[in-house]
Amino acid sequence: MLKRMTRLVSGARQLDPGRLLHGGPQAPQSLAAHPDNQVPDGSPRAVSCTSEGDPVRTFNEACLMVRRPALELLRYLKNTNFAHPAVRYVLYGEKGTGKTLSLCHVIHFCAKQDWLILHIPDAHLWVKNCRDLLQSTYNKQRFDQPVEASSWLKNFKTANERFLSQIKVQEKYVWNKRESTEKGRPLGEVVEQGLTRVRNATDAVGIVLKELKSQSRLGAFRLLVAVDGVNALWGRTTLKREDKSPVAPEELALVHSVRKMVRNDWHGGAIVLTLSQTGSLFKPRKAYLPQELLGKEGFDALDPFIPILVSNYSPKEFESCIQYYLENSWLQHEKAHTEEGKKELLFLSNANPGQLERLCAYL
Amino acid sequence: MAAPCVFCGAAASYRLFLGGRVSLSRKQGVWKAAAAELQTGTGFQILRLRHTTGVTTKKNIAALRHEAYTVDFIKKQIEEFNIGKRHLANMMGEDPETFTQEDIDRAIAYLFPSGLFEKQARPIMKHPEQIFPKQRAIQWGEDGRPFHFLFYTGKQSYYSLMHEAYGKLLEAEKHQNQLQAKGLFSEKTKTKDLIGSRWLIKEELEEMLVEKLSDQDYAQFIRLLERLLTLHCGAKEEFVQRFRRSITVQSKKQLIEALQYDEQGTAFSTSEGKRKSAKAEAVVYEHGSGKININGIDYLLYFPVTQDREQLMFPFHFLDRLGKHDATCTVSGGGRSSQAGAIRLALARALCSFITEEEVEWMRQAGLLTADPRVRERKKPGQEGARRKFTWKKR
Numbered sequence: 075m076l077k078r079m080t081r082l083v084s085g086a087r088q089l090d091p092g093r094l095l096h097g098g099p100q101a102p103q104s105l106a107a108h109p110d111n112q113v114p115d116g117s118p119r120a121v122s123c124t125s126e127g128d129p130v131r132t133f134n135e136a137c138l139m140v141r142r143p144a145l146e147l148l149r150y151l152k153n154t155n156f157a158h159p160a161v162r163y164v165l166y167g168e169k170g171t172g173k174t175l176s177l178c179h180v181i182h183f184c185a186k187q188d189w190l191i192l193h194i195p196d197a198h199l200w201v202k203n204c205r206d207l208l209q210s211t212y213n214k215q216r217f218d219q220p221v222e223a224s225s226w227l228k229n230f231k232t233a234n235e236r237f238l239s240q241i242k243v244q245e246k247y248v249w250n251k252r253e254s255t256e257k258g259r260p261l262g263e264v265v266e267q268g269l270t271r272v273r274n275a276t277d278a279v280g281i282v283l284k285e286l287k288s289q290s291r292l293g294a295f296r297l298l299v300a301v302d303g304v305n306a307l308w309g310r311t312t313l314k315r316e317d318k319s320p321v322a323p324e325e326l327a328l329v330h331s332v333r334k335m336v337r338n339d340w341h342g343g344a345i346v347l348t349l350s351q352t353g354s355l356f357k358p359r360k361a362y363l364p365q366e367l368l369g370k371e372g373f374d375a376l377d378p379f380i381p382i383l384v385s386n387y388s389p390k391e392f393e394s395c396i397q398y399y400l401e402n403s404w405l406q407h408e409k410a411h412t413e414e415g416k417k418e419l420l421f422l423s424n425a426n427p428g429q430l431e432r433l434c435a436y437l
Numbered sequence: 438m439a440a441p442c443v444f445c446g447a448a449a450s451y452r453l454f455l456g457g458r459v460s461l462s463r464k465q466g467v468w469k470a471a472a473a474e475l476q477t478g479t480g481f482q483i484l485r486l487r488h489t490t491g492v493t494t495k496k497n498i499a500a501l502r503h504e505a506y507t508v509d510f511i512k513k514q515i516e517e518f519n520i521g522k523r524h525l526a527n528m529m530g531e532d533p534e535t536f537t538q539e540d541i542d543r544a545i546a547y548l549f550p551s552g553l554f555e556k557q558a559r560p561i562m563k564h565p566e567q568i569f570p571k572q573r574a575i576q577w578g579e580d581g582r583p584f585h586f587l588f589y590t591g592k593q594s595y596y597s598l599m600h601e602a603y604g605k606l607l608e609a610e611k612h613q614n615q616l617q618a619k620g621l622f623s624e625k626t627k628t629k630d631l632i633g634s635r636w637l638i639k640e641e642l643e644e645m646l647v648e649k650l651s652d653q654d655y656a657q658f659i660r661l662l663e664r665l666l667t668l669h670c671g672a673k674e675e676f677v678q679r680f681r682r683s684i685t686v687q688s689k690k691q692l693i694e695a696l697q698y699d700e701q702g703t704a705f706s707t708s709e710g711k712r713k714s715a716k717a718e719a720v721v722y723e724h725g726s727g728k729i730n731i732n733g734i735d736y737l738l739y740f741p742v743t744q745d746r747e748q749l750m751f752p753f754h755f756l757d758r759l760g761k762h763d764a765t766c767t768v769s770g771g772g773r774s775s776q777a778g779a780i781r782l783a784l785a786r787a788l789c790s791f792i793t794e795e796e797v798e799w800m801r802q803a804g805l806l807t808a809d810p811r812v813r814e815r816k817k818p819g820q821e822g823a824r825r826k827f828t829w830k831k832r
Binding site: 168359360414417418420421422423424426429432433 | 727735736737746750754757759760
C-alpha cells in the first residue's frame with residue numbers, strides 16, 4: 075500500500091489552497107465514519123465499516139480538498155526540529171468544518187514522507203458503548219478493552235507494515251505461562267500476539283506505544299501521533315462496572331497509554347490532535363473551544379499546544395467544492411449549475427462543509 | 438281608503454302600503470320598512486277595492502306563520518333604538534345629535550368588554566334594520582290573487598329585474614341602430630368606470646331581492662349586465678352602477694418602515710414578527726454578505742435543521758437578494774419552527790424598506806407579509822384534545 079502512495083507522489087505537485095488533491099487511500103468524506111486511511115483503495119473493506127455515503131466507492135476515487143489549516147500544519151511539520159520535544163497541534167473548530175479531514179490530509183502527507191503513523195480514528199469509541207471490559211492483567215485497577223484494542227492493532231498493522239519488521243523490541247515481555255516475546259524480536263510479533271490472543275490485545279497496544287515512544291528518539295523513523303476526538307480522553311465515559319458505578323477514563327488501559335503517548339516528553343516526531351463535539355459525551359452542542367471540550371484537566375495536560383482553527387469554507391473553497399460535485403455529476407438538480415442555485419446552497423449551508431455535503435446528498 | 442295603484446314599467450322606486458282593507462288589520466300584514474328601499478320590480482301592488490267578510494284563506498295563515506316581526510314591532514324597535522342612542526350619548530358625555538354608529542360601537546365595547554373570540558358573539562347595538570332579517574311581504578291579496586304578474590315564476594323579483602334589464606338592452610340597441618342609421622355613431626369606450634369596482638356577489642344580490650337565487654340565475658344576470666355595458670349607452674350607467682360595489686386596493690394598507698442610518702452611514706431597518714407564541718425582532722443592514730446572527734449565535738448553529746434555514750432564506754430568495762444583506766435578530770418564546778416563522782416575517786417586513794412598491798405587492802401576494810393567524814386550539818371539555826374525542830365504546 076505504501077508503494078502505491080509513493081507512485082502517486084512522483085510528480086512534484088504544487089498545493090494551492092482550494093485545489094483538490096487526488097490522493098491514494100483516503101478517508102471518506104463523512105465525518106461520522108471511522109476515517110480509515112490504512113486500507114488500500116478498491117479492496118474489500120474488511121477492516122472496519124464505513125457509512126453508506128462512502129464517496130470512495132461512489133466516486134471511485136478519494137479526494138480531499140487542500141485547505142488553509144492543513145497547509146499551515148504541513149508547513150509546521152516540514153520545519154520541525156526533531157531534536158526538540160514533540161510539538162502538539164490541536165485542530166479545533168465548529169461542527170462540520172473539516173477537522174477530521176484536515177487530520178487525514180496531514181496523515182497522508184506524513185505517510186508519503188515515510189513517517190510511522192499512529193492513528194486513532196476516533197477516541198470517543200473507546201469510552202462509550204464497549205461491550206466487554208476485562209480486568210487488566212497488567213494492572214489490577216485498570217480495565218481492558220479487547221475488541222477495540224484488537225481492531226486498532228489490525229489497522230496499525232496494515233498501516234505500518236514496513237516498520238513492524240524493522241523495529242526491535244527492547245525488553246522481554248511475558249504474556250502468560252507459555253508465551254513470551256524475547257528482547258530483540260521485531261515489533262510485528264507483539265502485534266501478532268495481540269491479534270491472536272485477544273485477551274492480551276490491550277497490553278500489546280500499551281507495549282507498542284511504549285516501544286515506539288522510546289525508540290523514536292533514536293532517529294530511525296519519525297513518529298506521528300494522530301488522535302481524533304482527543305477530548306474523549308479527559309471527559310467522562312458511559313461505561314459502568316458490574317456494580318453500576320461509572321468508570322473514569324483513567325481506569326481504561328487504552329486511554330491511559332494514549333495519554334502517556336500524547337505527553338510531549340519524547341522527541342523525534344509530532345502530535346496532531348483533533349477535538350470533536352460530535353461524539354463527545356455530556357458536552358453542549360455549541361461547544362467547540364479547546365477549553366470547553368477538554369475541561370480543565372485535559373487542557374492542563376495538553377498545555378502547551380499550538381491551536382489551529384478550522385473554519386467554514388471561504389468563497390473560493392466553496393466554489394471548488396461545488397465544481398467537484400458538478401464534475402462528478404453528484405448534483406442532479408437543474409438549478410445546481412446556475413448562479414442562484416449556488417447562492418441558495420451557500421445560504422443554506424453557510425459554507426459549512428458538513429452541511430453542504432448533507433444538502434448535496436439528496437440533490 | 439283608496440290607495441294608489443302603481444304598476445310596473447317605470448324606473449322609479451315604489452313604496453309598499455298596507456292593504457286598505459279593514460280585514461287586513463286583523464291579519465296583521467307585515468311590511469317591512471326597509472323594503473321601501475327595494476329595487477324596481479318588487480314594489481308594486483295592485484289593490485282591489487273589494488269588500489271581504491273576513492274570509493281567511495289557508496294561504497294567508499300559512500304566510501302569517503313565517504312572519505315573525507310586524508311593522509309596528511319594527512317601528513317600536515327603531516324608536517327604542519333612537520332613544521337608547523341618545524341615552525348612550527349622554528352616558529358617554531357626547532353630543533346626542535352627532536352620535537354615529539361608530540361611536541355607538543366604541544361605547545358598547547367600552548361599557549361591555551367581552552373576552553369572546555368570535556366577534557359576532559359580542560354585545561352589539563345596531564339599527565333594527567340591520568338586526569332583524571328582511572322579510573317578504575305577503576305577495577297576494579285577500580282573494581288569493583298575487584299582486585305581481587310574475588308571482589307564479591317563483592322568483593318574482595329576480596325575473597322582473599331580468600325583464601327590466603332586458604328591456605333596457607333592447608332600448609339601447611334600438612338607440613344605437615338609430616344613431617348608426619344617422620351616422621352619428623362613435624366608438625367610445627368607457628371602461629374606466631369599471632376599474633376599482635366589482636359586480637355584486639350572489640349573496641348581496643339575494644339580500645337585495647329578498648329571494649333565493651341559484652348560481653345559474655346569478656351568472657345569467659351578470660352576463661346580461663355586461664352585455665348592457667358593451668352597448669355604450671350613457672343613460673343606462675346609473676342602472677348598472679346600482680349593481681357594482683367598489684373595492685379598496687389591498688396593497689395600500691401595507692406599512693413600510695422608515696430607513697434608519699447608523700454611525701458609518703449604512704442604512705438599516707428594524708421590524709418585528711410573531712408566530713404562535715414566538716416574538717422576533719430583526720435588523721436588516723443594507724450592505725452585507727448574507728450573514729445572519731440570531732441572539733448572538735450564527736444561524737447555522739441556532740437552526741441545525743435545514744427546514745428552519747429554508748424559512749429564513751425565503752424572503753431573500755424571493756427578492757433575489759441572497760448574499761446582499763446582513764441581519765441581526767433577537768427571538769424569544771415559541772418552539773423551533775415558530776421562531777423560524779417569526780424571524781421570517783420580521784425579515785420580510787424589514788426588507789420592505791429597501792425595495793420598490795411593486796415588489797412589496799409581490800411579497801404580499803406571496804404571503805410573506807401576512808402574520809400566520811394559526812394558534813393552538815383550546816382543548817374542550819368532554820373531548821380528549823381540541824378535536825379528538827374519547828374512544829367511543831359501544832357499551
